[in-house]
Amino acid sequence: MQDGTFTSPRHLCETASQRGNAFSADCPTRQILDRIADKWSVLILMILGDGAMRFSGLKRRIDGVSQKMLSQTLRSLERDGLVLRHVEPSVPVSVTYSITPLGQELVASLRSMIDWAETRMSDVLSAQRAYDGRDGASEGGMALQRSAVSA
Amino acid sequence: MQDGTFTSPRHLCETASQRGNAFSADCPTRQILDRIADKWSVLILMILGDGAMRFSGLKRRIDGVSQKMLSQTLRSLERDGLVLRHVEPSVPVSVTYSITPLGQELVASLRSMIDWAETRMSDVLSAQRAYDGRDGASEGGMALQRSAVSA
DNA sequence: AGACTTGATCACTAACGGAAACCGAAGGAG
DNA sequence: CTCCTTCGGTTTCCGTTAGTGATCAAGTCT
Numbered sequence: 001m002q003d004g005t006f007t008s009p010r011h012l013c014e015t016a017s018q019r020g021n022a023f024s025a026d027c028p029t030r031q032i033l034d035r036i037a038d039k040w041s042v043l044i045l046m047i048l049g050d051g052a053m054r055f056s057g058l059k060r061r062i063d064g065v066s067q068k069m070l071s072q073t074l075r076s077l078e079r080d081g082l083v084l085r086h087v088e089p090s091v092p093v094s095v096t097y098s099i100t101p102l103g104q105e106l107v108a109s110l111r112s113m114i115d116w117a118e119t120r121m122s123d124v125l126s127a128q129r130a131y132d133g134r135d136g137a138s139e140g141g142m143a144l145q146r147s148a149v150s151a
Numbered sequence: 152m153q154d155g156t157f158t159s160p161r162h163l164c165e166t167a168s169q170r171g172n173a174f175s176a177d178c179p180t181r182q183i184l185d186r187i188a189d190k191w192s193v194l195i196l197m198i199l200g201d202g203a204m205r206f207s208g209l210k211r212r213i214d215g216v217s218q219k220m221l222s223q224t225l226r227s228l229e230r231d232g233l234v235l236r237h238v239e240p241s242v243p244v245s246v247t248y249s250i251t252p253l254g255q256e257l258v259a260s261l262r263s264m265i266d267w268a269e270t271r272m273s274d275v276l277s278a279q280r281a282y283d284g285r286d287g288a289s290e291g292g293m294a295l296q297r298s299a300v301s302a
Numbered sequence: 303a304g305a306c307t308t309g310a311t312c313a314c315t316a317a318c319g320g321a322a323a324c325c326g327a328a329g330g331a332g
Numbered sequence: 333c334t335c336c337t338t339c340g341g342t343t344t345c346c347g348t349t350a351g352t353g354a355t356c357a358a359g360t361c362t
Contacts (some may be wrong), residue, residue: 081278127232
């Protein structure tokens with residue numbers, strides 16, 4: 001039965017083509033997707049897309065991020081070539097982060113994603129309320145629904 | 152000192168404005184961002200953006216996803232009003248998932264994000280290789296670098 | 303009856319994420 | 333000199349979550 005896991009087409013990815021395929025599990029694109037499809041990465045890139053900023057500035061701007069996640073995410077983004085880290089050996093060390101051209105390309109897509117989330121927020125919220133209120137109501141004949149198995 | 156955490160501007164969000172602000176921790180947009188900034192959500196929405204598909208079809212198409220994560224992610228997306236779930240009480244139950252107009256809007260942004268990831272994959276990979284090889288090389292005077300504390 | 307299909311769920315483990323402590327260098331107060 | 337502070341982190345502890353494999357329920361075919 002588990003053999004079925006491997007019968008799916010591996011798609012072409014590690015072949016000569018320079019283009020990745022996010023749907024194939026072993027394609028590096030999948031790792032990259034997992035990295036950039038991250039709450040903190042998106043917010044950091046969005047901010048740095050508007051200009052360089054110091055560590056403490058990012059922490060102040062991104063409400064609710066912990067030092068650990070901020071430095072960890074910044075290091076990932078630096079490793080991926082999306083942000084630059086500049087250390088100023090001043091009195092107390094001052095570290096400035098900026099975005100690379102490669103990262104700037106990505107920011108454009110992310111911006112439209114955030115824009116969608118901010119404008120459609122209320123639609124999503126009402127959909128959630130509708131979904132949460134649908135269960136246990138006047139539905140009587142749906143034997144194959146999720147509620148039928150929950151016992 | 153910890154009071155500083157709360158001195159940051161809460162931005163306007165739960166006010167009269169219908170528009171969210173992803174940078175404020177208590178704005179619903181943040182939750183929505185966390186939901187859609189997810190590997191599996193992105194891949195599912197991308198596929199459903201091309202047309203409806205059954206559970207097993209999605210599982211076959213998205214290489215490496217488990218049944219649990221697939222049904223779990225699909226239910227989240229359904230709750231958020233991004234996908235529709237249609238149960239066909241046929242011989243073995245057949246469940247078809249399709250995208251909503253709201254979800255279709257989002258797919259456009261996601262597509263450009265994936266497109267970036269697939270085309271820039273090699274750039275990111277070479278940046279990663281450069282970053283991983285930078286440590287322990289001919290750097291002699293960088294006392295404030297990360298390597299100084301790693302001992 | 304036994305095996306198989308489809309979609310969902312359970313038990314369990316590995317990894318993630320947050321709070322807070324600690325660090326290391328430099329500067330100032332007492 | 334010792335204590336305390338700032339900046340940019342790292343480490344530790346621990347709860348939550350993601351992820352895997354096995355299982356389940358219903359129904360059909362052999």
